[in-house]
Amino acid sequence: MQPRNPCGTSTSLDPQRASEENPQYQRINEAWRFRRTQRERHALLNALRFAGLAPAVEHRFRTCGQDAYVYHSPSTDQYRIRSLQCGQRWCPACQHKRRSEFARWCLAAFDRDDRHPLKFITLTLRSCKLPLAEQINRLKRAFRKLRARALWRKAVSGGVAVVEVTWNAETGAWHPHIHILARADYIPQHNLARTWLSVTLSSRIVDIRAVRDRCDAIKYLGKYLGKAPLAQLADQPQALAEYITALRGARLVIRFGDMTKVEVDADITDDPHDWQPIGSLAAIILAARDGSTEALKLLNRLDRQIPWDADSLCPDQDYAPP
Numbered sequence: 001m002q003p004r005n006p007c008g009t010s011t012s013l014d015p016q017r018a019s020e021e022n023p024q025y026q027r028i029n030e031a032w033r034f035r036r037t038q039r040e041r042h043a044l045l046n047a048l049r050f051a052g053l054a055p056a057v058e059h060r061f062r063t064c065g066q067d068a069y070v071y072h073s074p075s076t077d078q079y080r081i082r083s084l085q086c087g088q089r090w091c092p093a094c095q096h097k098r099r100s101e102f103a104r105w106c107l108a109a110f111d112r113d114d115r116h117p118l119k120f121i122t123l124t125l126r127s128c129k130l131p132l133a134e135q136i137n138r139l140k141r142a143f144r145k146l147r148a149r150a151l152w153r154k155a156v157s158g159g160v161a162v163v164e165v166t167w168n169a170e171t172g173a174w175h176p177h178i179h180i181l182a183r184a185d186y187i188p189q190h191n192l193a194r195t196w197l198s199v200t201l202s203s204r205i206v207d208i209r210a211v212r213d214r215c216d217a218i219k220y221l222g223k224y225l226g227k228a229p230l231a232q233l234a235d236q237p238q239a240l241a242e243y244i245t246a247l248r249g250a251r252l253v254i255r256f257g258d259m260t261k262v263e264v265d266a267d268i269t270d271d272p273h274d275w276q277p278i279g280s281l282a283a284i285i286l287a288a289r290d291g292s293t294e295a296l297k298l299l300n301r302l303d304r305q306i307p308w309d310a311d312s313l314c315p316d317q318d319y320a321p322p
């Protein structure tokens with residue numbers, strides 16, 4: 001049965017963009033979209049003036065979450081919110097979808113029935129004062145050289161790598177590193193460290209461990225995708241601006257070896273095809289404020305679910321490092 005409109009009015013079922021010019025709705029949409037990341041949003045807005053990005057990019061970020069409309073799928077009894085999304089990799093609100101799509105791709109690519117052993121590998125560079133963009137390029141060049149070395153070619157058939165950047169507030173230095181999920185036979189850690197030193201000429205810090213549960217490993221890898229050091233950089237707008245510009249256009253996911261040939265079904269999201277509009281999110285929030293228990297119940301449900309969340313892919317597993 002079609003759920004009753006929790007706004008209690010017929011006007012909220014009017015065209016979905018009807019609320020976009022309403023300043024009150026805009027404030028409500030923004031507060032909802034960034035309800036757990038307002039501090040990060042303000043830090044990013046503060047940093048964007050140093051980043052030299054096109055005004056359209058900033059506008060997209062400022063309007064991320066606007067025109068929010070709630071939909072219901074009768075066949076699955078799921079709810080979802082559709083709204084404008086900036087899609088920026090540093091946007092804390094857009095990260096869930098990006099990570100989840102990555103995790104879904106990995107789950108399909110690393111077939112669950114594949115008995116080939118997996119390894120989780122982390123490679124780091126020695127900290128230095130070079131601009132972040134140059135450090136990321138150096139890291140990726142070193143990883144490419146590593147993949148050409150005999151030690152790697154003999155043991156590793158393919159995999160996926162994610163670049164992560166952290167910031168050390170004490171030293172004011174960037175720490176880019178690569179996390180890799182690889183189909184690989186046993187590699188002695190000291191051999192990998194020695195080979196990594198020979199390609200970086202400065203760093204021998206590596207970590208390699210066998211993966212016991214590939215679902216956990218994929219979730220763990222996805223955690224690093226677009227994980228911006230926003231908390232550490234909240235009071236450092238210029239460093240945050242450097243992060244934003246360094247990552248703009250940079251390829252942060254690297255498929256290599258036999259994983260470059262893997263094709264996965266484009267329709268792997270299991271997205272229901274019967275979404276029906278319920279009402280604008282802002283109208284539902286206002287109805288809840290006015291005491292509608294139905295609207296409040298719906299908001300609680302929407303708040304609990306993170307659409308496309310990777311954790312829902314493997315509901316029987318606890319989230320833990322491999």
Ligand SMILES: [Zn+2]
Pocket residue numbers: 061064085086087088091092093094
């Ligand atoms: Zn966004």
